[in-house]
Amino acid sequence: MKKYRFSRREFLQTIARAAGATLAANAILLNSEPLFASLPPLATSDRVRFGIVGVGMEGSNLLTTAIQLPGVECAAACDLYDGRHELARELVGKPIPTTRRYKDLLDNKEIDTIIVAVPDHWHKQVVVDAVAAGKDVYCEKPFSHTPADGLALVAAAKKSDRIVMVGAQRTSSVLCAKAKELYDRGAIGALSLVEATLGRNDPTGAWEYPPPADLSPENLDWDTWLGTAPKKPFDPLAFARWRCWKEYGTGVAGDLLVHLISGMQAVLGINEIPKRVSAFGGIYRWKDGRNMPDVHAALFEYANVPVSVVSG
Ligand SMILES: NC(=O)c1ccc[n+]([C@@H]2O[C@H](COP(=O)([O-])OP(=O)(O)OC[C@H]3O[C@@H](n4cnc5c(N)ncnc54)[C@H](O)[C@@H]3O)[C@@H](O)[C@H]2O)c1
Structure with a gap:
């Protein structure tokens, strides 16, 4: 296999594609080339050194993928739970610095x-x-967690000259690229309705995750974890x-519907907010003290196309 080195932009795009490929690979194999095979060679000085903040379920997947890329190196990891410092070192396979303070990575x-x-x-x-510290x-x-957070994030990204990429991997997946190609060349015909569903009909899908067995206020900085909550x-x-x-999450909408909407927008080339939306949801099954719906359905009107999304 040829060895390539990554620019920062290519690095960010490639971990997004790699994560998206996990979604696509179960369904259809569209491209047997390694994800980074088409990138041009770069100088050794272009080595990308990254730090990771949050080494939980998704962070550990991202870390595992990122360190496999040539010319890319994990320089440090941060998490508020000390058990994840050990996990990060195990995943990277060497004694990288770890900390509870993400500002140590920014410094x-x-x-x-x-x-x-x-x-x-x-x-x-x-x-x-x-981005204020000059990092991509x-x-x-x-x-974003709230609309106000979204506006602040976009303003911060625009104000800086840094690359800011959101990991909604479907938009970077080979499956979406193929669907877009088919749509653009008219293979699907005139579009009058988009229907998308993402159902995860089991306790794990309903986020009934077990806490780490040893979790305690001694090995977790709980007050910082709460943040603004x-x-x-x-x-x-x-x-x-x-x-x-x-107080912490965005429920089914931010966990699952976001993948359906971002994938739809990527395929149809829509980059605008919907003209109209109506939605409803409720707690129908998981009466465990949660305050977010376990089923959520929404009907949007996007660029003259109705889009129905349902998830739970
Ligand atoms: N793209 C996908 O398909 C996908 C899949 C899963 C999760 N996610 C997203 O990834 C993010 C993390 O989800 P997860 O399931 O990995 O959560 P998680 O709870 O498993 O892991 C989050 C980690 O972040 C740490 N943390 C919290 N606040 C911190 C802070 N201020 N500084 C340092 N560390 C901090 C926690 O201690 C924890 O270890 C969420 O935004 C989630 O929506 C995306």
Whole structure:
């Protein structure tokens, strides 16, 4: 296999494509080339050094993928739970520096790029601080926790000259690229309705994740984890199942519908907000104290196309 080195932009695009390929690979194999095979060779000085903030479920996937790319190196990892420092070192396979303070990574001049894989309620602050510190950023979807966070994030990205990429991987996947090619050449014909569903009909799909067995206020900085959310005593279930509560997550909309909408927009070439939307949801099955719906349906009118999305 040829060895290529990555520019920062190519690095960010490639981890997004790699993550998207996981979604696509189960369904159809469209391109057997390695994801980075078409990139031109780069000088050794273009080595990309990244730091990762959040090494939980998604962060550990991103870290595993990112360190496989040639010319790319993990320089440090940050997490508020010390158990994930050990995990990061195991994944990288060498004793990288780890910390609870993401600002340590931002102060590190050796780091070019920050991968942000913290819960939704922390996205804004980490991304805003990272671009202010001169870092390029790959942030997991959903970009924002609230509309106000979204405006602040876009303003911060526009104000800086940094690359800011959101990891809604479907938009970077080979499956979406193929669908777009078919749509653009008229193979699908005139479009009068888009229907999309994403159902995960089991406890894991409903975010009933177990907290780490050893989690405690000694090995987790719980107060910082809460961030701007209302203060409350240490709660291992909130740590593991934060998607269930609006104080930290964005529910089905930000967890699942976002993939359907971003994929649809990428295929149809739509980059605008909908003209109209109506939505409803509720807690129909998981009466476990959550305050986010477990079923969510929405009907949008986008650029003269009705789009129906349902998830739960
Ligand atoms: N693109 C996808 O398909 C996909 C899949 C899963 C998750 N995600 C997204 O990834 C993000 C993380 O989700 P997850 O499932 O990995 O969550 P997780 O709870 O498993 O991991 C989050 C980690 O971030 C750490 N953390 C929280 N606040 C922090 C802070 N201020 N500084 C440092 N570390 C902090 C936590 O201790 C935890 O280890 C979410 O935004 C989620 O929507 C995307």
